[in-house]
Amino acid sequence: MISRFDPYKEFQNVRQSMELFNRLFNAVEKGTAEAPNVDFVPAVNTREADDAYYIEVDLPGVKKEDISIDVDDNVLTISGERKVEEERKEDEFYRVESFYGKFERSFTLPEDVDADKIEAEAKDGVLTIRIPKAQVVEKAPKKIEIK
Numbered sequence: 001m002i003s004r005f006d007p008y009k010e011f012q013n014v015r016q017s018m019e020l021f022n023r024l025f026n027a028v029e030k031g032t033a034e035a036p037n038v039d040f041v042p043a044v045n046t047r048e049a050d051d052a053y054y055i056e057v058d059l060p061g062v063k064k065e066d067i068s069i070d071v072d073d074n075v076l077t078i079s080g081e082r083k084v085e086e087e088r089k090e091d092e093f094y095r096v097e098s099f100y101g102k103f104e105r106s107f108t109l110p111e112d113v114d115a116d117k118i119e120a121e122a123k124d125g126v127l128t129i130r131i132p133k134a135q136v137v138e139k140a141p142k143k144i145e146i147k
Helices: 007-034
Strands: 043-048 054-059 067-072 075-082 099-108 119-123 126-132
Touching: 007 099, 054 075
Parallel strands: none
Antiparallel strands: 043 054, 054 126, 067 075, 075 099, 119 126
């Protein structure tokens, strides 16, 4: 099948690609401009078990006193600060690969959770949050008598 070259159509494809790029760039730019003052984003693992959801946050070097966990309007927010220890300089060589500063991560909770029974534990640089599922009480069918 032979098709005719249409330069206008090719120009439209380039124009659409540029518009998509501009929308993506503007979305990223707006996202960073509206973000809170965050210096690093800790790694997070999430998983689901039969009775609960789990969030595991890698926070090596962060004391539990420097971490805050809040639930508001079905959104769980983990925030805190990883503080810088004293600077170390050796032989005029200085290197820091760790990120320090404030952090914040938020998660929308599923509808089937019991927010009043959320538990958190910090151990070996990992914060583990257990979010229990709400107990669903199945009701037996009920027969309604007609009067």
